[in-house]
Amino acid sequence: MNPPHHPKIRVRYAKYGKVRFTSHRDMARVWERNLRKIGFPVAYSEGFSPRPKLSFGLALPTGAESDGEYFDITADPDWDTADLDELPMQLNAVVPSGISVQAVAILPPGSESLQSVVTSSTWAIELFDIEPVQAMAWVSRVLDAEELVVTRERKGKPVTDDLRPEIRSLEATEFAFGGPGLVAELSTVGRALRPSELLMVIEPHLHGGLIRRRQQWISVDGARSEPLAVGAAVDHRTPVGVR
Amino acid sequence: MNSLWPELEHLLGRVQKPARYIGCEDGIKVSEHAPHKVAWLLTYPDTYEIGLPNQGLQILYEILNERDDAVAERSYAPWTDLEAEMRTARLPLFSVDNHLPAAAFDVLAFNLSAELVYTNVLNLIDLAGVPVRAADRGETDLLVAAGGHCTYNPEPLADFVDFFVIGDGEEVVSDITDVLREWKATPRSSGARVGMLRDLAKVPGVYVPAMYEVSYDGEHIAEIAPRYPDIPERVAKRTVADLAEWPYPKNQLVPLTEVVHDRLNVEVFRGCTRGCRFCQAGMITRPVRERPSEQVRTMVQNGLQRTGYDEVALTSLSTADFSGIGEVVAGTVNDPMNCGQVSVSLPSLRVDAFTVGVAAQLQKARRTGLTFAPEAGTWRMRQVINKLIAEEDLYRAVESAFSQGWRRMKLYFLTGLPSETDIDTLGIAELSKNCVEIGKRYNKTASVTLSVGGFVPKPFTPFQWFGQNTEAELSRKIYMLRDEVKKSRGVQMKWHDPKATLAEGIASRGDRRIGRVIEAVWRRGGTFQEWSEHFSYDLWVECMAEAGLSIDWYVYRHRREDEILPWSHISAGLHHEFLWQEWQDALAEVGLPDCRWTPCYDCGACTGYGIEHIVASATPPAGGSQGTGQDLSRGGAVPVELLGRKPVGAAP
Numbered sequence: 001m002n003p004p005h006h007p008k009i010r011v012r013y014a015k016y017g018k019v020r021f022t023s024h025r026d027m028a029r030v031w032e033r034n035l036r037k038i039g040f041p042v043a044y045s046e047g048f049s050p051r052p053k054l055s056f057g058l059a060l061p062t063g064a065e066s067d068g069e070y071f072d073i074t075a076d077p078d079w080d081t082a083d084l085d086e087l088p089m090q091l092n093a094v095v096p097s098g099i100s101v102q103a104v105a106i107l108p109p110g111s112e113s114l115q116s117v118v119t120s121s122t123w124a125i126e127l128f129d130i131e132p133v134q135a136m137a138w139v140s141r142v143l144d145a146e147e148l149v150v151t152r153e154r155k156g157k158p159v160t161d162d163l164r165p166e167i168r169s170l171e172a173t174e175f176a177f178g179g180p181g182l183v184a185e186l187s188t189v190g191r192a193l194r195p196s197e198l199l200m201v202i203e204p205h206l207h208g209g210l211i212r213r214r215q216q217w218i219s220v221d222g223a224r225s226e227p228l229a230v231g232a233a234v235d236h237r238t239p240v241g242v243r
Numbered sequence: 244m245n246s247l248w249p250e251l252e253h254l255l256g257r258v259q260k261p262a263r264y265i266g267c268e269d270g271i272k273v274s275e276h277a278p279h280k281v282a283w284l285l286t287y288p289d290t291y292e293i294g295l296p297n298q299g300l301q302i303l304y305e306i307l308n309e310r311d312d313a314v315a316e317r318s319y320a321p322w323t324d325l326e327a328e329m330r331t332a333r334l335p336l337f338s339v340d341n342h343l344p345a346a347a348f349d350v351l352a353f354n355l356s357a358e359l360v361y362t363n364v365l366n367l368i369d370l371a372g373v374p375v376r377a378a379d380r381g382e383t384d385l386l387v388a389a390g391g392h393c394t395y396n397p398e399p400l401a402d403f404v405d406f407f408v409i410g411d412g413e414e415v416v417s418d419i420t421d422v423l424r425e426w427k428a429t430p431r432s433s434g435a436r437v438g439m440l441r442d443l444a445k446v447p448g449v450y451v452p453a454m455y456e457v458s459y460d461g462e463h464i465a466e467i468a469p470r471y472p473d474i475p476e477r478v479a480k481r482t483v484a485d486l487a488e489w490p491y492p493k494n495q496l497v498p499l500t501e502v503v504h505d506r507l508n509v510e511v512f513r514g515c516t517r518g519c520r521f522c523q524a525g526m527i528t529r530p531v532r533e534r535p536s537e538q539v540r541t542m543v544q545n546g547l548q549r550t551g552y553d554e555v556a557l558t559s560l561s562t563a564d565f566s567g568i569g570e571v572v573a574g575t576v577n578d579p580m581n582c583g584q585v586s587v588s589l590p591s592l593r594v595d596a597f598t599v600g601v602a603a604q605l606q607k608a609r610r611t612g613l614t615f616a617p618e619a620g621t622w623r624m625r626q627v628i629n630k631l632i633a634e635e636d637l638y639r640a641v642e643s644a645f646s647q648g649w650r651r652m653k654l655y656f657l658t659g660l661p662s663e664t665d666i667d668t669l670g671i672a673e674l675s676k677n678c679v680e681i682g683k684r685y686n687k688t689a690s691v692t693l694s695v696g697g698f699v700p701k702p703f704t705p706f707q708w709f710g711q712n713t714e715a716e717l718s719r720k721i722y723m724l725r726d727e728v729k730k731s732r733g734v735q736m737k738w739h740d741p742k743a744t745l746a747e748g749i750a751s752r753g754d755r756r757i758g759r760v761i762e763a764v765w766r767r768g769g770t771f772q773e774w775s776e777h778f779s780y781d782l783w784v785e786c787m788a789e790a791g792l793s794i795d796w797y798v799y800r801h802r803r804e805d806e807i808l809p810w811s812h813i814s815a816g817l818h819h820e821f822l823w824q825e826w827q828d829a830l831a832e833v834g835l836p837d838c839r840w841t842p843c844y845d846c847g848a849c850t851g852y853g854i855e856h857i858v859a860s861a862t863p864p865a866g867g868s869q870g871t872g873q874d875l876s877r878g879g880a881v882p883v884e885l886l887g888r889k890p891v892g893a894a895p
Contacts, residue, residue, distance in 0.1 A: 018266070019267055021262045022265070022499045025501075026501065030499060033269075033551030036552075037550070037551035044584065050584070062262070063255070094551075096269065098267070207257075
């Protein structure tokens with residue numbers, strides 16, 4: 001007899017406003033509780049201290065907003081996949097203000113985890129009190145650099161790396177509210193690069209304003225796609241805190 | 244008033260754990276602000292993580308927001324990093340619900356659960372933008388209020404707080420709102436505030452310190468007298484007669500970030516008559532008022548469904564004594580709605596009622612931590628404190644837990660108790676060692692964490708007359724115990740800093756003169772004194788010396804029976820004679836049974852209020868000696884005639 005099949009569901013959600021100050025760990029617990037609230041049959045791990053089987057993508061820095069975050073649910077074998085369409089509405093009725101589920105999909109068997117497939121993220125970074133010319137000069141300097149060697153902390157230890165290869169694209173831009181900013185696609189594989197580290201490379205004392213993850217990308221042979229595009233199962237509730 | 248969020252948002256990117264300042268909890272229900280409504284800012288004077296779960300604060304939050312004439316929001320002490328940013332940016336204390344400045348409220352009401360938060364109270368009053376001393380406040384300033392267990396001795400904070408609430412808050416909070424609504428409706432002319440405070444002082448359970456004059460005879464208090472004839476001589480605590488009428492919180496707040504006690508909490512009863520003589524909570528919250536077990540089950544099941552928590556704690560001062568404990572635990576664990584995923588935790592568990600049956604039910608889902616509190620290391624010492632747990636009961640409970648798969652547990656003890664000898668102190672190590680040995684029969688990695696606290700005598704307990712052990716003596720005992728514990732593998736010991744115990748002792752039984760010390764410690768930056776990284780022993784010692792006050796006199800001195808104690812104008816319903824007799828009996832090593840199941844000895848808590856225990860079962864829960872001391876076969880040499888009371892077992 002085959003072991004029972006546990007369907008896996010990928011959830012895409014946006015995170016805006018006050019809740020952006022919750023951490024990756026906080027959000028994991030929010031999803032655990034809210035799936036229990038709607039009575040979704042999440043599969044549990046075996047062992048001394050069983051935990052619901054949820055697996056999360058790359059951590060969003062605390063304080064950053066996002067147009068697209070993801071996590072995967074492993075469901076009980078007896079879950080009826082026909083209930084999938086209801087899931088975004090059910091979750092959106094209970095999640096904190098500022099969080100909205102945008103899409104859900106059942107993953108094909110054998111799909112790899114978010115952590116292993118996502119290769120880069122596109123970030124929008126607001127800059128405070130910076131002239132647009134200055135921002136453009138920084139962009140040229142970074143893009144023209146052969147290497148950008150920086151010592152940063154990784155797992156509590158100082159590590160010296162060349163960050164230039166991790167910057168896939170960078171441009172200066174003007175945001176809707178008229179402030180200058182940067183849009184950057186940064187690698188998430190290998191050493192990876194955080195938006196705060198990019199700012200550190202540009203100017204050691206530069207504080208960013210609002211940071212928002214716009215997309216997460218899976219690159220395969222030069223073709224880019226999102227782990228789950230906003231498609232049919234979108235919830236149309238207006239996200240709170242959208243600027 | 245406008246939300247401070249836009250300004251605050253910029254600061255939050257620069258501080259640790261910003262999620263504790265955003266509010267957004269599941270369960271938030273704030274009514275609209277309006278000019279005619281009394282606006283309460285309910286404040287816990289410690290971090291959000293410690294304060295958010297506080298049930299008292301959440302109960303009042305709901306009751307006030309349900310009223311048509313009130314609105315309540317919450318605030319917590321910002322950590323030192325945000326406080327520095329706020330002071331630089333000139334941002335005041337804010338609510339986490341709507342991020343309104345403190346000035347948008349009428350009352351800044353503190354929950355006082357521990358003495359070491361007192362300097363934070365002053366800091367928060369200051370952050371709210373009001374003069375720290377009540378006497379300096381003007382007609383339009385916020386009112387500063389305080390409730391919670393510490394208010395049974397309100398005197399150390401008397402100079403800073405406009406009014407205190409003594410006892411259960413459920414009803415009195417509405418009585419106060421009535422007075423404040425009237426006051427808000429009248430013009431804020433000169434004298435209106437004093438008039439309103441005088442009206443408040445006439446509300447039962449409300450203490451307005453400015454309405455009382457304290458006179459001294461040298462170091463001693465000569466008299467505490469009301470300033471006006473219409474002010475009561477004694478302020479008696481409020482007691483809610485029937486918990487079934489108050490099924491609060493109905494919508495427990497679920498925070499987005501991790502806090503202590505991060506689970507559903509359902510209060511199963513209030514009050515405790517076990518009669519442990521060191522325990523202030525057990526003395527001041529009498530009588531026992533159980534919640535009907537059907538109501539508990541409903542609150543548990545609705546609460547789990549609404550919050551999405553997978554753990555529920557049944558809270559009280561001694562949950563195993565709850566008449567419906569078996570059915571509630573089994574009902575919750577086995578409810579098909581919970582899919583075997585909900586665990587039940589029982590904080591404050593008496594060892595004598597923890598049986599294999601209870602252990603087996605508890606471990607069906609995840610095993611929660613287990614803490615037992617024998618409190619003292621020898622039977623003699625446990626008779627002195629009237630915690631009549633036999634050694635075999637502890638071992639039976641520990642064995643129940645280890646046999647059901649637990650691998651470690653926590654044991655809680657006090658040191659520095661009246662008449663404690665080194666034999667008693669070292670008995671703690673012996674008990675712990677024996678527990679580990681029991682555990683090793685079931686699991687090679689069995690271990691016990693021993694947690695030791697220095698005893699601080701509290702008002703309205705039989706030990707209120709006892710001189711606290713000196714810091715040096717407590718340190719000696721703790722290090723002696725540590726050295727003994729080191730000899731046995733599998734026992735880890737943690738202890739409360741005896742220096743912090745001293746500071747607690749200053750505030751616990753201090754009088755109004757101690758206010759100067761608290762203010763001085765705060766002015767020199769001594770906030771978050773509950774946190775070891777911020778606690779400053781030197782600051783307390785220096786500030787006591789500079790105020791010309793003696794630590795020996797305030798903390799280490801035994802009190803005489805006829806001394807006017809700083810809280811003598813407050814009443815917890817307990818007769819002076821009862822407390823004094825208990826103190827005598829303690830020194831005579833004579834126990835006292837639990838009056839829930841035995842005849843009344845008239846402590847005053849029921850008779851004075853015309854209310855009674857509400858207990859569903861007329862018999863004590865089965866198993867063990869139940870600490871009632873009713874198993875007289877244990878001791879032969881019981882001095883039956885002594886003091887005309889029902890004495891209980893001598894050493895087994």
